[in-house]
Amino acid sequence: MSAWRVLTVSCGGPVATPLCEAHRPLLLVCPADATGEALAGAVAAANGAAIVGRISSVERLGADLLVSRSTHGGRLSTQLRLKGGLAVATAHDPGQVDGKVVIGAPSNLAIDCTPLSEDTVSLEVADIVVSGGRGLDAAGFAALERIAHALGGAVAASLPAVDLGLAPVARQVGQSGKFVNPAIYLAAGMSGTLQHFAGVGPRARIVAVNSDRSAPVFGIASLGVVADAAVLLPRLADALEGKATEGRHAEAAA
Amino acid sequence: MKIVVLIAGVHDPKWPIDAAAALSAPGDRHIMSPFDEAALEMGLRLRDAAPATEIAVRIAGGEGATKIARTVLALNVGDVAVIAFERAWDQAATARALAPECEGADLVLLGREFGDFDDGLVPSTLAGLLGAGFFARAQAISFEDGPTLLRETGASEERVTLSAPLVASVTNDRRTRLRKPLMKNVMQCRAATIESRVVAASSPPSPLILEHIGPAAMLRATSAYTMLEGAIDEQVRALADTLWDARA
Numbered sequence: 001m002s003a004w005r006v007l008t009v010s011c012g013g014p015v016a017t018p019l020c021e022a023h024r025p026l027l028l029v030c031p032a033d034a035t036g037e038a039l040a041g042a043v044a045a046a047n048g049a050a051i052v053g054r055i056s057s058v059e060r061l062g063a064d065l066l067v068s069r070s071t072h073g074g075r076l077s078t079q080l081r082l083k084g085g086l087a088v089a090t091a092h093d094p095g096q097v098d099g100k101v102v103i104g105a106p107s108n109l110a111i112d113c114t115p116l117s118e119d120t121v122s123l124e125v126a127d128i129v130v131s132g133g134r135g136l137d138a139a140g141f142a143a144l145e146r147i148a149h150a151l152g153g154a155v156a157a158s159l160p161a162v163d164l165g166l167a168p169v170a171r172q173v174g175q176s177g178k179f180v181n182p183a184i185y186l187a188a189g190m191s192g193t194l195q196h197f198a199g200v201g202p203r204a205r206i207v208a209v210n211s212d213r214s215a216p217v218f219g220i221a222s223l224g225v226v227a228d229a230a231v232l233l234p235r236l237a238d239a240l241e242g243k244a245t246e247g248r249h250a251e252a253a254a
Numbered sequence: 255m256k257i258v259v260l261i262a263g264v265h266d267p268k269w270p271i272d273a274a275a276a277l278s279a280p281g282d283r284h285i286m287s288p289f290d291e292a293a294l295e296m297g298l299r300l301r302d303a304a305p306a307t308e309i310a311v312r313i314a315g316g317e318g319a320t321k322i323a324r325t326v327l328a329l330n331v332g333d334v335a336v337i338a339f340e341r342a343w344d345q346a347a348t349a350r351a352l353a354p355e356c357e358g359a360d361l362v363l364l365g366r367e368f369g370d371f372d373d374g375l376v377p378s379t380l381a382g383l384l385g386a387g388f389f390a391r392a393q394a395i396s397f398e399d400g401p402t403l404l405r406e407t408g409a410s411e412e413r414v415t416l417s418a419p420l421v422a423s424v425t426n427d428r429r430t431r432l433r434k435p436l437m438k439n440v441m442q443c444r445a446a447t448i449e450s451r452v453v454a455a456s457s458p459p460s461p462l463i464l465e466h467i468g469p470a471a472m473l474r475a476t477s478a479y480t481m482l483e484g485a486i487d488e489q490v491r492a493l494a495d496t497l498w499d500a501r502a
Contacts, residue, residue: 041378165428
């Protein structure tokens with residue numbers, strides 16, 4: 001019988017609190033976002049905890065705990081065995097756990113915040129995400145903005161596209177970016193690396209647009225279009241804006 | 255100001271990787287990640303603004319990181335060493351091994367992920383071990399009102415002024431693309447001697463065991479695939495209908 005308890009953690013209170021020795025073996029699972037990562041690190045440092053990273057599954061094996069995670073940009077899978085003590089992890093979906101705990105905020109750093117005037121849909125909650133890679137240029141991303149606006153969706157980007165300055169890093173999806181799980185994920189001008197699609201949840205239906213029929217992205221898409229995105233995306237934006245206008249007229253007439 | 259820049263390096267994604275390559279010395283396929291490059295560039299900009307700034311750069315990967323070290327030397331950084339970890343796959347051990355390298359630093363800069371085995375927990379753990387403030391995912395640096403790190407969260411821009419000891423993890427951003435070294439410097443550094451050492455975590459034996467490492471499974475099924483054929487106008491029409499119908 002495993003004595004391990006697995007608890008999800010939410011952030012609250014002023015400081016990271018050292019945890020009681022009696023509550024072990026214990027795995028604390030923080031959210032896989034910037035706040036969760038900061039909290040997990042603070043707890044690990046304050047308590048001498050083991051770190052198992054961003055986990056995808058947890059399994060009890062006798063007295064041990066076996067956790068799985070991906071490494072090397074999602075190209076390798078790693079299993080780690082925990083023999084006891086305290087461990088911290090992060091997860092997008094912690095699965096079934098034994099309970100929840102609130103632990104103090106990791107830092108009292110003085111940070112000045114200036115709200116940005118952003119009237120777009122939040123990437124994390126968008127039901128439709130339209131994403132561009134380095135196969136697009138600034139005009140391509142402008143077309144993606146129009147498409148997202150017409151659909152009530154959000155624009156995302158791959159790491160190379162962000163590196164090229166085509167989109168802000170807040171829009172970066174992937175192993176090293178945000179995790180999204182929309183109904184539709186339009187991937188335009190990107191090859192389809194594991195690193196990028198590690199940031200797209202299993203619910204998403206992938207729609208791929210690429211001029212190269214052999215691009216790996218077509219291997220994970222449920223719908224594909226072999227086309228020059230520079231030609232297709234502006235026309236797609238026109239078509240969707242036309243539908244949106246028709247919809248507004250129909251509503252006004254009703 | 256004393257700055258320590260920690261460079262993890264990653265296995266070049268252009269090359270295939272297996273378990274043996276992941277756990278062995280990385281050799282000439284060990285390159286700086288975009289996050290490493292941004293952290294280094296941020297340190298160089300701070301030195302540009304205040305030439306008395308001291309920069310030390312520590313590069314993970316042991317002897318295999320020598321190529322990266324020569325690039326850093328060519329950017330006129332004098333204090334460069336390569337380090338190797340006994341348990342590179344263990345994020346807590348990595349953070350504990352890095353901590354002594356950062357003693358006395360006013361600012362520690364490192365990528366938001368410290369290498370292929372990290373997914374963002376090494377920087378925050380290191381900050382905790384050092385008792386320093388932690389600023390995650392810094393994107394740019396400003397000097398208008400003193401050196402200030404910036405990041406955007408989507409809803410807001412956040413700034414922290416450099417004062418007390420701070421660990422900042424740095425993410426990729428077009429404003430911090432790494433500069434190129436002068437060719438004459440590159441030539442001069444080809445034969446430079448690089449300090450190399452193994453660093454061990456000063457902590458009790460870890461309860462963590464690496465059980466298995468291997469190729470990742472395919473993330474998605476490839477069944478039920480449809481290709482929209484035809485002229486561009488037909489493709490646009492069909493795609494527009496699909497996306498329009500998918501709205502919540």
